[in-house]
Amino acid sequence: MTTQDARLFDLGYRRYDGPRDHPWRAIVTLAGFTARRVLGLGRGARHKVLPAITLAIAFLPALTSVLFSVLTEDILVDDLISYGEYTFIIGSALALFAALVAPEALCPDRRSGMLGLYLAGPLDRTRYLVAKGVAVFGVMLLITVGPLLFMLIAFVLAGFGPSGVETAELLLQILAVGITTALLYTALSMAVSSFTTRRAAAAIGVVLVIFVPASIVRAAIESAGAPNELDLLSSPLVVAELAYRIFGETQEGNDPVTQLSTWLVAGGVGAAILAGALVCWLRYRRLEAFR
Amino acid sequence: MTSEPRIAAENVSKWFGALVAVSDVSFDVGPGVTALLGPNGAGKSTMFRMLCGLARPSKGTVRVLGRDPRTDTGVSRLIGLAPQQEGVFEPLTAREFVALSAKLHGLPDPWGAAGAALERVHLDPSDTRRLPTYSKGMRQRAKVAQAIVHDPPVLVLDEPLTGLDPRQRMDMVALFRGLGSEGRCVIVSSHVLHEVERLGSRVLVMSQGRLAAAGDFRELRALMDDRPMRVRVRTDRPRELAGSLLAAGTVVGVRLDGADVLELDTADARALSHALAPVAREQHARLFEVQPLDADLEGVFRYLVQR
Amino acid sequence: MNAVDTAPAAARPRSLVSLLALYRLLLRTQITLSRLLGIAALGSLAVVIGLFIRWDENPNQAAADAVVSYGLGILVPFATLWLGTSVVGDLVEDRLLVYLWLKPVPRWQLPAAAMLATISAVVPLTALPLAASAFAAGAADIAWPAFLAASLAALAYSGVFVAAGLWFRRAIWWGLAFILIWENVAAYVVDGLARFTVIGWASSVLGMAPDIEDELEAGSAAMALVVLPAIAIAGWLIATWRYRRADVD
Numbered sequence: 001m002t003t004q005d006a007r008l009f010d011l012g013y014r015r016y017d018g019p020r021d022h023p024w025r026a027i028v029t030l031a032g033f034t035a036r037r038v039l040g041l042g043r044g045a046r047h048k049v050l051p052a053i054t055l056a057i058a059f060l061p062a063l064t065s066v067l068f069s070v071l072t073e074d075i076l077v078d079d080l081i082s083y084g085e086y087t088f089i090i091g092s093a094l095a096l097f098a099a100l101v102a103p104e105a106l107c108p109d110r111r112s113g114m115l116g117l118y119l120a121g122p123l124d125r126t127r128y129l130v131a132k133g134v135a136v137f138g139v140m141l142l143i144t145v146g147p148l149l150f151m152l153i154a155f156v157l158a159g160f161g162p163s164g165v166e167t168a169e170l171l172l173q174i175l176a177v178g179i180t181t182a183l184l185y186t187a188l189s190m191a192v193s194s195f196t197t198r199r200a201a202a203a204i205g206v207v208l209v210i211f212v213p214a215s216i217v218r219a220a221i222e223s224a225g226a227p228n229e230l231d232l233l234s235s236p237l238v239v240a241e242l243a244y245r246i247f248g249e250t251q252e253g254n255d256p257v258t259q260l261s262t263w264l265v266a267g268g269v270g271a272a273i274l275a276g277a278l279v280c281w282l283r284y285r286r287l288e289a290f291r
Numbered sequence: 292m293t294s295e296p297r298i299a300a301e302n303v304s305k306w307f308g309a310l311v312a313v314s315d316v317s318f319d320v321g322p323g324v325t326a327l328l329g330p331n332g333a334g335k336s337t338m339f340r341m342l343c344g345l346a347r348p349s350k351g352t353v354r355v356l357g358r359d360p361r362t363d364t365g366v367s368r369l370i371g372l373a374p375q376q377e378g379v380f381e382p383l384t385a386r387e388f389v390a391l392s393a394k395l396h397g398l399p400d401p402w403g404a405a406g407a408a409l410e411r412v413h414l415d416p417s418d419t420r421r422l423p424t425y426s427k428g429m430r431q432r433a434k435v436a437q438a439i440v441h442d443p444p445v446l447v448l449d450e451p452l453t454g455l456d457p458r459q460r461m462d463m464v465a466l467f468r469g470l471g472s473e474g475r476c477v478i479v480s481s482h483v484l485h486e487v488e489r490l491g492s493r494v495l496v497m498s499q500g501r502l503a504a505a506g507d508f509r510e511l512r513a514l515m516d517d518r519p520m521r522v523r524v525r526t527d528r529p530r531e532l533a534g535s536l537l538a539a540g541t542v543v544g545v546r547l548d549g550a551d552v553l554e555l556d557t558a559d560a561r562a563l564s565h566a567l568a569p570v571a572r573e574q575h576a577r578l579f580e581v582q583p584l585d586a587d588l589e590g591v592f593r594y595l596v597q598r
Numbered sequence: 599m600n601a602v603d604t605a606p607a608a609a610r611p612r613s614l615v616s617l618l619a620l621y622r623l624l625l626r627t628q629i630t631l632s633r634l635l636g637i638a639a640l641g642s643l644a645v646v647i648g649l650f651i652r653w654d655e656n657p658n659q660a661a662a663d664a665v666v667s668y669g670l671g672i673l674v675p676f677a678t679l680w681l682g683t684s685v686v687g688d689l690v691e692d693r694l695l696v697y698l699w700l701k702p703v704p705r706w707q708l709p710a711a712a713m714l715a716t717i718s719a720v721v722p723l724t725a726l727p728l729a730a731s732a733f734a735a736g737a738a739d740i741a742w743p744a745f746l747a748a749s750l751a752a753l754a755y756s757g758v759f760v761a762a763g764l765w766f767r768r769a770i771w772w773g774l775a776f777i778l779i780w781e782n783v784a785a786y787v788v789d790g791l792a793r794f795t796v797i798g799w800a801s802s803v804l805g806m807a808p809d810i811e812d813e814l815e816a817g818s819a820a821m822a823l824v825v826l827p828a829i830a831i832a833g834w835l836i837a838t839w840r841y842r843r844a845d846v847d
Contacts, residue, residue, distance in 0.1 A: 051772055057779060092778040099774055101602075150622040205682050207774055208672070212643065215668040219647040223654035334613055345846040368702045376693040382626045394619040395701035397612070418617075437697070 023122040027131040030123065031132075034135035037072070050100055051278040055143060058093040061086065061126050061146035066154040083148055083174065084249030087181055088240035094185055095210045095236065097143050102189030102203035105132050117287040125284045129190075133277075145178030176244045184239050184255045184269055185210075187276025194283035210236055216217045221256045228256040232268030294476070297321055297445055297476035299341055303351035305337050312337040314500040315351070324471035326487045328592055333481045335387055336375055338497065339449050342478070343372050349475040355445055368396060369408040371438035379422040379432065385433040386416050389440050393541040409433070413462060427454030432466035435463070444469060446477045452486055464489050476505055486589045496595045508588050513593075514534060519543055519556035521584040521587035522563065528576035529553045541566045554584070559576040601628020616703045620711035623698075628634065628685045629719045631737045636719070637677045641727030644669055645837045648731030662738035662810045666801045667676040669728040674751045675796070677724050681718045682759030683769040686837075688846070690764070699846045709760055710839035716756040725749045743806040743819075751800035758796070764840045775839040785814060799825045808810075 014183030065081045081089060109115040118128055150264040152170060155161030162170050192209050214234035219225040227230065232238055241257045242265050244250060251258050257265065298320040305313040310595040313334040329335045329543035329547060336339050340346040341353050344360030344367070353360060360366045380388060386405050393401035393408075406416035412432040431454050438446060448467070452460050464486055471477045471491065478495075481487045487494075494511070496504040504511050533545040533553055540565050560583070571578050584590070647664050654660035686708065687697045698708055725748035751820035760778070762769040785795040792798030798816030805812050805819045817825070 010787075043822060046767070050768060057775075095780055096771075101772055104844055136845060141788070155612050161661070178739065200684065201680070203770050203774060208676060211672060212640070212668075214641055215672060216647055216650075219650040219660075219668075223652075223657075223660055224650040225653060226650075340846070345696060345699060347845065348831045364702055364705070367700045370700060372696065372700050374693075378694050378697075380623065380627055380694060380697075390617060391623060394696070395616050395698070395703050397615070399703065422670070441655050461678075 003063035006076065023127060027127050027134070030118070030128070030131035031134040031138070034105050034132055035139050038135065038139050041278050047144070051097075054093060054097045054100060055146070056098065058090045058132045058141050058143045059147045060149065061089055062151045062154075066151060066158075069155070069160055072157055082247070082249055083151070083170070083177075084244040084247035085240075085244040085251070086148055087144070087177060088251070090238075091236045091240060094181065095207050098140065098185040098189035099203040099206040101139050102186070102193045102206060103135050103199040105184050106134050106190060106193040107197050107199045109288075110287070113286075113289075119289050125287075129281060129284055133186060133280075136190060139180055139185050143229070144181040145174060146180060148174040151203060157273060174244050177246050179245075180242060181239050183273050184235060184276075187273045188235060188275070188281070189276075191276040191279040191283075194280045194287075218256070226233060228259045229264065231256040231260070231289075232271075235269075235272050238265055238272070241265055243270050297356055298478065299352075299354045300338075300342070301354075303338070303341060303348045303353060303354050305334075305341060305346065305349050311500055313348075313497075313559050316497070316500075316502045317351075318495055318502060318505050320476055320495075321478050322471070322474045323493065324467055324477045324479060324491040325495060326389050326490060326492045327478055327495045327497065328484070328487070328588075329480075329503075332499075333497040334500040335497055335507045336449055337373075339374075339478075339480065341531055343367075343370055343447055350435055368441065369380070369443050369444035369445055371441065372447045373431075373434040373438040373446075373448045373451050373454075376558045377427070379425075379430055379433070382421060384419055384421055385414055385425070385429075385436070386418070388422060389437045391435040393440045398441060404440050405436070410437040411439065411466065412436045413459075428456060428459055432454060432459070432463070435466075444475050446475055448477065448479045450482070452481050452483045458484065460486050483588045484592060494588070498593060498595060503546055519558050520560045522557060522560070523580065523582045523584050524553045524555060524567070524578065525551050525580035526571065526576045527551060527555065528574055531574040532571060535570045536563075539566060540568065541570075551579075613704065613707070615705050616701070617711055620698065620703070620707055621714050622712055623684050624715040625718065627682060627713065628688065633680065634719065634723065637680070637723045640673050643660075644673055644724075644727045644731040645734050648734030649735070651731075651735035654735075658734045658737040658739060658807070659810060661732050661735040662737070662804050662807065663743075663813075664731065665740065665747065665804060665815070666730055666797070667732070668798050669724070669744065669748055670751055670800045671782050673728070674720070674724045674748050674800075675755050675781060677720045678752050678755035679759050679770065679777065681719055682712070682756050683763040683773055685712045685715055685763065686760060687763035689768050693847050695844075695846050696765045706834070706838045708841060709764070709834050710781040711752075712760045712763075712837070713756045713834060716760065717752050720752045721749050721754070736752060737806045739827065740804065740810070743804045743810075746806070747800045747803035747822075749811045750803060750822065751770040751796055754796045754800070754826040754833075757830035757837070761833045761837040761840065762795060764837050764844065781783050796829060798827065799829075 021159065026286050036042050039051050040049075043054050067087050069080060109118065115128070115133050119125065123131065143283075146206050148218060150162060152167070154175060156163070156167060161167065188209055189206045192205040214216060214237055217226075221230055237255065238255050241251060241255075299318075303313060303316045304311065316338065327335050327338065338347065342360065347361050349505060355366050356369055358366045360370065365399050383391070386402070386409060389405035389408050390401045393404045398404045409416040411581065412435050414429060414432050414436065422433060431451060435448065435451055438448065451467075452463060455463060460483065467477055467479060467490055479487065492506045492507045492509060494504070495502065522531070527546055529551060533547070533583070535556075536542045536555065537545060541559070542555045542557045546554040546588050547555055555563065567578070567581065571597065643674055644664075647668055648661065651657055651660045686695075689698070725745045728748045729741040729745040732738065732744050759769070759773055762773055768770045780798045781795050785792045785798050792814035793816040795816070798814040799822040801814050802814050802816050802822040803819050804810050816822070
């Protein structure tokens, strides 16, 4: 063997110079991965228990309504749950689901240090949040649109439901309510989750932010005579009232929010969505991803 | 000093659903230091947990000083455990951490006992810093201190040398040897094999949840007759020596390494040791060095876990 | 003479000493400043509500309703959930339980210490503000029943949530489901179910105040004084049973 036969081969780091996808691909990938993680897909059975239970709770009123109408072979309108009141009825399930989904989507990345790895690639902070937001929103749609869609399809198939143009109109209303509700809960839950790395603390925070303002505001309005507009701070009640309005229904009782104009109610929901999104974005702009 | 086993495991198995972590392991451990070795995932920590009663065996029995550690809470007075996990109670100082252990063991002077235990592991009892600010090695020593504070006759130490620098490891090895020589039953797991060798020669080797070997590792090496032992010989006449040994059938393989080094593979180390000097004399070869290459613990371990 | 012969014939530690040691440890590790401030903030909101209620036509009834809906429906259960599940649950998650398990300490002591640590923080930060909210509302008759109701509710919830912390991996979420669905929806919607809820019995205690209507009607105030501690004891027993059988990591 002589030195003339010797070769040195460079096995060191090389840049990848081939074609690269657009960053939106990274957003889609992260969103899909997050949605799967939150729902426990691709993981053991015990990771699916909590999402499954919450979905079951949310679908239960729709299921019983459909079963009742099928078994009695007739619809007694007063005895069934209307589309408009569904959001109000499953308010606790919505809060529970939001308390499960957003903390699971955001907190582990900061606690484990994955956020730093994500930001070292094509995802900047805004794209990262968009990806997470899309994931949380998409999963929330399961619970905000799913039961209503189930009711619609079941009633149509059973011959009780609307037909023709009415079906399309009802479908649009369902999508409008579902999307708005999902956006609200996504924004609020992500805003709260951006403040802590512990899922447990975030979950409690989400529920408190959803329900505590309502308690205070109602006391202020009903006892101290504060203006009804203050009820716009009661997010779950405001979005439930908006659902009634979209479906053309009227809520029973004299809740302060029922006295407000539709534009004000819609504006309140929109403002809450924007506020939640802004808080989350500002938090992540300032976070140090050093772990 | 009693020679009865302090720790006895009989046909112990542990499974988690479909995963078998420990499979049909039986051994006895008496006074002195015994090393529990095995690659990651071999089942060592699971075995330790069962020895201390932290986990219930799915099958079989574990006895510590004749008592069931799982059901007899009094056995915990007799066991000191330094677990593998790194987590510590964040608000506590080292002395508070060890004193807590002493208090829960009912020692009459918990703070004094804590100070003595910390000094024994070369930590300063008067240090007011909290445990999370300690280096990994210092936290490790604090864990050992809380394991020995109540003077237990049985010590279970899971990876106690992790995170220690060489000087600290020497001190800890000396501590463990001292504890073993006092008649305690000390069972240690570690990946730092050359340090474990200094603890003593008794080993338990686990691999894939099963017990691969138990006993003195030198005797284990001698039992491995399906694997030739490798010996390094430095001599001024390597070729002549190699040829004679091959012809005599004392070695099964020879490799020349440089101008004066032979690596010999032999199936019978004893025969080689008897034959080497006479053959060297016949060939007028001078022997500068004769060294077994895989008779150490690392060699034994590597062979056992790769089977 | 060897270590075995000289090993101290250690007397079992006096129960009070070890219980106190565990209690102090859990207080220090779990009752952090941020948690205390968070619960105190929620408690102060009760006083704010009380100030609003001062202008109500019937401040006594309004104060009682606020104690039930906000105090017993949100403040007390959430505060107890947060602390009660984490006081042992965090030890399990951080793999520190081993340092407490392998001690000659009766197994009942850790759950007991956990409950004591939880109510040590929760009762002052929730029951006192609720009593203060009654005074702020000008409904002094409600103050003592509110304090008692919140204290007993905290006791009962501490048993439930400490047991949950030992039983479930995601105890917080199960606790949220329990509070939101069972305590705050099912108790009101399903007739007769209130007697199977903590909020139902705790609101019964408010019946000790004159002329107060109890919407949930779980039972009498006297019965509540028995049922709520019984729930706490049941939670403690379940937690002890679970702790005894647990595989400790």
